[in-house]
Amino acid sequence: MTEGPGGAAARRAGPTLVEVDRVTKRFGDVTALDDVSLSVGPGELVGMLGPNGAGKSTLLSLVSGQRRPDAGTVRLGGGDPRDAASRVPLGLTPQETGLPPTLRVGEVVEFVGRHYPSRVPTAELLDRFGLADLAKRQTGSLSGGQKRRLAVALSLVGRPRVVLLDEPTTGLDVGARQALWAAIREYHADGGTVLLTSHYLEEVQELAQRVVVIDRGVVRADAPLETALAQVALRRVLVRSDAPLDALPGVVRAERVADPGTAGDPRWELYTPDADALVRELVTSGTPFHGLEIRGASLEEAFEQMVAHDAVRTDERSAR
Amino acid sequence: MSAATTTAARPGVLTLCLLHVRFQFLETVRVPIAVIGNLVFPALAMFFFVVPQDAVAGDPLQSTVAVASLSLFAVCSACLFSYGVGVAEDRQQPFDPFVRALPAGPLPRMVGRIVNGMIFSLFGVVPVVLIGWLFTAAAPSAIQLLVGVVTLVVVAVPFTLLGLAVGYSLPAKAALPVVQVILFPLAFAGGLFLPPFLFPAWLDTVSELTPTRAARDVLVQTLTGEPAYAYAWVVLIGWAAVFAALAVAAYRRDEGRRFR
Known part of the structure; x- marks a missing residue:
């Protein structure tokens, strides 16, 4: 195989x-x-x-x-x-x-x-x-x-x-x-x-x-x-925080979405093979965060992932 | 279901043509209304336009001419509907591209279409001839009947091509009204409902330029010996050439649009 x-x-x-x-x-x-x-x-x-x-x-x-x-x-x-x-x-x-x-x-x-x-x-x-x-x-x-x-x-x-x-x-x-x-x-x-x-x-x-x-x-x-x-087997962790979360261990790729429409903390999209470990890490690090969500990577994200498989990458993009 | 490759011979072109003829026939004949619709209208026209008129129904020559005219109408109608509307509908079916991808090439499908158009055209002629035989003075001999059918097949060529041109140009919803708009004026102007000797001179001139009139007169000539007007064949062949060009252009354009 x-x-x-x-x-x-x-x-x-x-x-x-x-x-x-x-x-x-x-x-x-x-x-x-x-x-x-x-x-x-x-x-x-x-x-x-x-x-x-x-x-x-x-x-x-x-x-x-x-x-x-x-x-x-x-x-x-x-x-x-x-x-x-x-x-x-x-x-x-x-x-x-x-x-x-x-x-x-x-x-x-x-x-x-x-x-x-x-x-x-x-x-x-x-x-x-x-x-x-x-x-x-x-x-x-x-x-x-x-x-x-x-x-x-x-x-x-x-x-x-x-x-x-x-x-x-x-x-x-x-x-x-x-x-x-x-x-x-x-x-x-x-x-x-x-x-x-x-x-x-x-x-x-x-x-x-x-x-x-x-x-x-x-x-x-x-x-x-x-x-x-x-x-493709990556999980997507969504969370709002001011801290540089892309530095957390286990993050394969991170996107920081500055959302001009809503005041407050920017939203992070973190991709990781082990969402449980990442959340544990996030909690024990004491970093303030809110709005935590965990999702499977969608097919589209999987595609992006397959193309951008070079180590950790941080993209900054502004939400429309 | 082994994936073994065999070197057995491919089915020949003739085998494939017969295969397509057979299955297209089955497809159509299973929709009885498609077949019956073709039979009913020309038969009704016989009862409305021919049988009640003693002057026509009682005269062998005029009855034969009337039967010939309405048989031709049945054929035109079947050609325009089965090629015009039928082809337009086929093009919309997702099965169509699948069949195109089978190892056959375009010829067997085209042959299947044309042979089936002929078969259903001739189906439409049967009740007209029967009614003519039973209720009018028309009494063609077996040979006349045979010659008439062969002539019908020949003069059906331009209408087949016209049907294909419509079928490959238009979606099914548009093809249906267009076929009706083409068929009835052509049939009337061609003298298929009313004999042309009743036409005013101007209409007679127009009539002689239509493919239906040319086909009618050629058919009448072979059946009764009454000579067709001088340039009937020229008109018929001319229209066949025009419709062939249109059909080929429409086919190519359709290929270009759907399978480029």
Whole structure:
């Protein structure tokens, strides 16, 4: 599971399935992707994290040949993904809401499966995803969870070498999510390659071996899961105080927010791996403080953290 | 669900075309109103405009002309609705980009669309021909009927292209009224509801420039031998070229907008 720094080099030496090289993609004035490079080798399970609008889906649409980059190259199994033949080893999911409502579950699987030279038999696939009883139902009558399961099943019907999963479990309950995760793990255990996007940290943490963070069209971090988790597992301590709290032991990063709207002490945002120890430290130091709050670092903060992982840093910024 | 790579052959283009034809047919036929709607209007028009008029219904030639006109209307209507509104709706479905990303290329989808448009067009002709056969003096031979159907398919080309141009240019909500606004004036001016010999001279001149009138006269000629006006084919081919250009431009623009 653990990959040293050599892992990345070894990965790049092998044949890559997905090769995104210095790709830029603009929509009018908006730059969705800015000089992005990413390569995914066989058997990798890569999680892409990023807020909505970060460019994750755009990146996937380039890999699946739906869009053309403005600059740079995208290769899928060595070929141009815009050629239909290059997309044979690719599996992908329709958006959950996008199944043709009048077709039956079994028919949709047949329709998609018949595009591939080798396919999982419909009955076997439906059985694996717990959809066997629904084969004769029209997709319009399925629940959200069932549609989502069908969508992921469709990505695997052509025995793909690489699967793109865009937010595979958004909006699912815990049980349904676990079942889908199990299916994704099983595919990966059989040697499949997965590139998935999510804005759930938990999902990426659960599945991925490698984490790529994209924000505002730029790859902000690309690291093995453990490294990424160490960055993300920080707690955020909010407190008002006049004292220089960034000097407290255990503070990885601190921000002092001078709040001109309210008179009184400035607000500190302290990031630490151990909030309990920090609070103990704060109390025993006798420093006057008030308004103490402790929160998990949000995903956005985690991103900032992953980029700014150089020791202690103090930013001064004024609140708007 | 092994991730094994096989070197089995990819399905051929013809196989994929048939696959798309079949599943698009299933998709449409499961919405009965989409099919029935196509059947009902031309059939009703037969009962309103043709059957009660003894002068028309009692005369074999005029009945045949009336059946031909309303069959053509059924085909125009099916083309404009299934391509115009149907394509516009498809474009809004999130399944559409997914299907585009399957290893097939654009041809099978286009073939599926066009073949299905033809199938449903011809469905619309069936009740018109049946009513003509049962309630009027029209009595085409089997060969005439066959020639008529083939001609219908040929003259449907410009309307198919017009439908595609609308479908790729507009969102579904706009495509529906636009199709109606195009269809009924074209059908009326083309003499599909009222025979053109009742038209005043100016309207007849305008009529001869419409694709519906050109298609009608070509169809009538093949069925009854009554010659079409001299430049009917020129008008038909001219419009086909114009609509083809519009359809290609709309398709490219749509690609550029959604899949750039």
